[in-house]
Amino acid sequence: MSRVLLLDTNLSAYPIHQFLVGQGHDVFVLGGNPDDYLAKISKNYIQYDYSDRIHMPAILNHYKVDYLVPGCNDLSYIVCAELNEVTVFNGIDSVATTHVLNNKKQFRQFAIENKIPVPVLLTESEALDQLPVIVKPVDSYSGRGVTVIRKRDDCALQEAITLSKSQSRSGQYLIEKYVQGQLLSHSAFLKDQRIMLDFFVEEQCIASPFAVDTSRVVTGLSCEMSENIRRVVEQMAANLGLADGLFHSQFIMQDDDYRIIEVTRRCPGDLYSLLIEYSTGIKYADMYTNPFLGNPQVVVGTPSTKLIVRHTITTPEETYFSSIKFIRPVKQVGYFSLARSGDQIGLAPLGRIGIFFTESDSQEEQALIYDELTRRVLYVIE
Structure with missing residues (x-):
């Protein structure tokens, strides 16, 4: 064994x-x-x-x-x-x-050298002339230590830098031009540095502005947009000589333009793998794991299509958790508890109560659930 x-x-x-x-x-x-x-x-x-x-x-x-x-x-x-x-x-x-x-600053520099679309990297002296800007640690996660500067305020900039450095394992930060638009992720499984299977996911940050808590698989991207992203991923895979396996990225889309903001080779968190599996029938975690076992990269699962929304239950303020009360019935296909009644829950993204998946019978029903989740009116935290 x-x-x-x-x-x-x-x-x-x-x-x-x-x-x-x-x-x-x-x-x-x-x-x-x-x-x-x-x-x-x-x-x-x-x-x-x-x-x-x-x-x-x-x-x-x-x-x-x-x-x-x-x-x-x-x-x-x-x-x-x-x-x-x-x-x-x-x-x-x-x-x-x-x-x-994994280091955001190193990735930005790599991307610039290889003409990969990323937000504009700025120096501290340039920042206040390029507003709005975003200050972030080079190696943090879940939006920790991230600040957007919208007004010309040197004190606010210095405070943002100090915060980012404090949340960085290496004590490093970066400043870049703030890009506003729709956040999406792209999960691609590579074989010989070419994409054999991929998925696009729409993501929302509701309780905290820089931590994803609501998402769904999407198929409506333009052919030009999706093919451009695939081409860039394969270019990065070739330039870096990547091993077979998962390549996961997040990007911000503005009309017909996009900027890649983060890439990684590890499995995304908050049970992202189950979002793909429940939505498409593809066993994402199995495909992620196989290359580490020396197994060939092959498609695992029986393709299907279901209208699934993944949501991480968080709170924008500290509270003691008792229960979740849904305002109306929804079809849950999975619920994973992260807190027990009586637990003190920190404000998002640090405190999380649970992760649930809902299934809809129509695009209209899924759109309604998605809207209610983004407005935080589908359930009440008691």
Whole structure:
């Protein structure tokens, strides 16, 4: 029986874990929080904070790990890339490539050199002459440490820089021209640096302006827009020599134009994999995981079409959680609780109550649910 180490204990990695167990592997999960979902359900939980890399090689040797699988956060993939430099595993890019993709500043510079459409990168001295601008950490997630500056205010800019640096693991930040438009994501599965299958998802940030909490698969992008994005992804894959597997990006669309704002090779969080699986029948987590096991990149699942909306329940203010009351009935196809009654919930995006998936019988019904969620009138947090 092969031994697999999954570097994540969060609920979002649950579909990955289930696939590995179903394939008959002896699965170990590693993370610092024993209250995480996988830490509780796994018979092979290793309590260790993998941000402290020093003992990771020894752990691999001690548990005789055959396969290493990154989870659903950037740090997990970065640590896997670093370990891959010591012991070669399947499907993992080099450290240099990983930093280009995961460090926002390095990615912007790579994109500019390769004529890839990204927001305009600015220096601190240029920022107040290019309003509005956005200040963000180069390596944070879920919108932490992000500020938009709309008025000429040097004090506000300095405060934004200080905040971004405080939320960055490396203490670094970037400033760029703020781009407003529709946020979308593109998940592409690569084989020989070409896209074999991909999905576009519309995303909304409701409770917090820079953290996605509502999304649905979309098929209505223009052929020109979707083909342009695919061409750019394949260009990046070729230029960086990417291994087979997932390439996930977020971009902002303005009419017929777009700007890529973030790219990654790890599985997206908040059970994004189930959004794709419920909507399309494609087993996203299985396809994500296969290259790390040395398996060929093939389509897994039976294609189908369902009208699914994914929503992460958060709150724009701190509160004690009691229950969720829906204003009207909806067809839920999945609910995953992240909080218990009596828990104190932090304001979004730090505090999350649960993730649910709804199915609609028509485009009109899905549009209504989507609208009610964006206006925060479909349910009440009690």
